[in-house]
Amino acid sequence: MGETTRGGQALLFLTDEQLRRGIEAMYFAYRGFTADPDRILEERGLGRAHHRAIHFIHRSPGATVGTLLTLLGVTKQSLNRVLRTLVEEGLVVQRIGTSDRRERRLHLTPEGEALERALSDAQRERLRAAYRRAGPAAVAGFREVLEAMMDPELRHHYDVTARKGEP
Structure with missing residues (x-):
């Protein structure tokens, strides 16, 4: 990687090939990062969309459906399908908002918390090992x-x- 200094500021120049290798590394790293959770989810008939929803509901208990839509960047129809499955599986509960009764506040059930923990533990272990190595x-x-x-x-x-x- 070429680095030069201009006016006391270090500038980084990367070739297209170096950028392509970075992109490729991200794809392969993501594949590894999701491999263990994918196996856990597959046992339950769930996928990555369910995992992302579970992750963000866990990180922000009581988040609204609207907030989750923003975080996930999916359509309302797509999120409703995911949430319907998570509710039917007993992993998520929807509670009516206290200040606005039109709001649906999302919370993980104890079973949902256990699944989130299993999924996150797998990812934390992979990330921890990579961080230690790097x-x-x-x-x-x-x-x-x-x-x-x-x-x-x-x-x-x-x-x-x-x-x-x-x-």
Whole structure:
């Protein structure tokens, strides 16, 4: 990677091939990152959309359907299918909002919490092993890259959830 300094500021120049390799690495890393949860979900007849919904409901108990729509970036029809399945499977409950009765507030059931824990444990183990192998500087750099790639609206949601518990 070519790095030069202009006016005291380090600039990074990457070739198209280096960027392609980064894209490819992200695809393969994502495949590995989702492999273990996919096996757990498959046993229950669920998929990645269910996993993402469970993850964000866990991170923001009582979130509205509207908030979940924003976080997941899916259509209302698609989310309703996912939520219907999660409710039928006893993993999620919908409660009427206290200040606005039109709102549906989403919460994981104890069974949903157990499934979320199993899915997250698998991903945490993979991430923990990769972080240990790469070292602290690489971990900080990786997080910086991921955060820089986020759309501003989603970055705001990410920052809010980070303040709730994890650095």
